[in-house]
Amino acid sequence: MRRISPLLAALWVGLLICPPALAQAVDTVHHEQQAVGQATADTAAELPGSGQSGGDEHGVATPQEASGQEAADDAAHEMEESHGHDAAVPPVWLVLPFIVLLLMIATGPLFYLHHWHHHYPKYAVGLGLFVTFYYIFALHDSVSMLHALTEYLSFIALVASLFIAASGIFLKVNARGTPLANISLLSIGAVVANLIATTGAAMLFIRPFMRLNQGRLKAYHIVFFIFIVANVGGALTPIGDPPLFLGFLRGVPFFWTFTQVWYVWLPTMVVLLTIFYVIDSRNRAVSTTEIDTGGRTFELQGTRNFIFVIIIVVSVFIDPNVFTAMKGTPLDLVGTYHLPFGLREIIMFSMCFLAFQFCNKEALHKNEFTFEPIREVGWLFLGIFACMVPALALISNFAASNAETLTTTTFYWGTGILSSILDNAPTYLNFLAAAMGKFGQDVNVALEVKEFALGLESWHYLQAISVAAVFFGAMTYIGNAPNFMVKAIAESNNVDTPSFVGYLVKYGLTILIPVYFVVWLVFYSGWVF
DSSP: OTTHHHHHHHHHHHHHHSTTHHHHHHHHHHHHHHHHHHHHHHHHHHSSSOTTOOSSTTSOOOHHHHHHHHHHHHHHHHHHHHHHHHSOOOOGGGGHHHHHHHHHHHHHHHHOHHHHHHHHHHHHHHHHHHHHHIIIIISOOOHHHHHHHHHHHHHHHHHHHHHHHHHTOEEEEOSOOOHHHHHHHHHHHHHHHHHHHHHHHHHHHHHHHHHHTTTTOOHHHHHHHHHHTTTGGGOSSTTTSHHHHHHHHHTOOTTHHHHHHHHHHHHHHHHHHHHHHHHHHTOOOOOOOOOOTTSOSEEEEOTTHHHHHHHHHHHTTOOTTTSGGGTTSTTOHHHHHOOSSOHHHHHHHHHHHHHHHHSOHHHHHHTTOOSHHHHHHHHHHHHHHHHTHHHHHHHHHHHHHTGGGOOHHHHHHHHHHHHHHSOHHHHHHHHHHHHHHHTTOOTTOHHHHHHHHHOTTTHHHHHHHHHHHHHGGGSSTTSSHHHHHHHHHHHHTTOOOOOHHHIIIIIIIIIIHHHHHHHHHHHTSSSOO
16 A cells, blocks of 8 residues: 555656657747747847846836847747647636645644554645646646646755755754743744755754753744744745745845845844743743753764755756856756756755765764655645646736736735745745736846846835745745644654644734734835835
8 A cells, every 4th residue: 555655656747757748848848948048138138238237226227228128028928928828727626636635734633643644645646646637638738737846846856955964963052941042043043044945944953942942842842943943034045945046046136135125034033032932931841951061052963964955055056047058058957858857956866865875873863863754745745736736827817817906915915825825936926927017027037027126116016025925934834845844853753743723723823923914014004114
């Protein structure tokens, strides 16, 4: 029976890469990439000076730039029209498999734990296969599912590689868990998340955080760790969270995120840390963590694994949209060889193997490492990525059709609520496309994305979308990749964690929504600023 799930997964992949479906899908993807690349190249060629400039310092296009931009617009719109004929809008009922999967994730550990623990891969992949079959054979759209497969492979490559590499690093905090020590470690983890991504920071700090509070560790410790380190903390750089990196690939300047988000990020962090401090102060239990009075406050073992972590983070930037010289070369694997993964993913999967083989085994043992957390994340998100395709398509269609009526408030709450239960990266991109549509701009043209980010009237929309996509990822266990990973690691160490519904109701709706409401009230309602 245990072989059924891998066979179902193999069938899903096979459906997407077998001819003639693959030939049609990759040709469409290739033509899209060529159209976007040509549009950007044509625009850059007609601009005076550097191809990176997008107008004068006030974001106003010169006549020469406008001429080049018209050529880019024409090419981009031709690409959009051709893609529109290939991608059919799915029926609304096709979101039912996604809803069923979410309900099973919520109820399985509560009401049929033993059955769920042994059979969740079959349910996840089976529901994903149903959606895949419908797309390929009923909608005749293999492109959308191929995109889901490529996104899943990129997702699991990053999550798995950082999970294994960071698990080989043993961080010992020579202190006992107190409210002050806890908020100090959470603050450090939040800052580090912007350098090695929320996934990397979560994997590096979750075990030391649990050891720090040995003897007084409660469910709220795990929840606030997810809030702060695995989500909100990573809002300052494109490295921090996937939607921000997706924006960077599309043309948002790298340091734009920090300069435009820090003053929203900082008070939100202070409020969340204050709430945690109050709750933790009521915990009268004393930490039983052993203290080495002669040792340093922070001690590291297995530091060689930082090499693998750095390689993984740097490889994120190996993308044809970042290094334009790669386009059309053998390094541009997606565009040249039509493989469902690229050089970046090959490097990350290689780091999985190398980090495990050459890590400090004692550090791995001290971290009580097992493959179960990444196994659970891998199977469940395989089904999630497939089942959420129709939901994202319907959202994209709605946003494009109603872009003119959408306000900053709509973008903030819409992006946020959907990022709570859907992958926040494509949700971010869909709402970014809709917001740019209000200004007659195209998300597929890098110069227009940059102009949108720097525009005096448009930057606020991008800020609202960026903040919501990152912050609201903390609302549920599936809102962001490391959330479920942290939960799985805690449970593998016999730590009490709230159920899916308990997490949402007791913590998400009760703590996060009031905080995010204040963020909206101050920054996006128009009543304060």
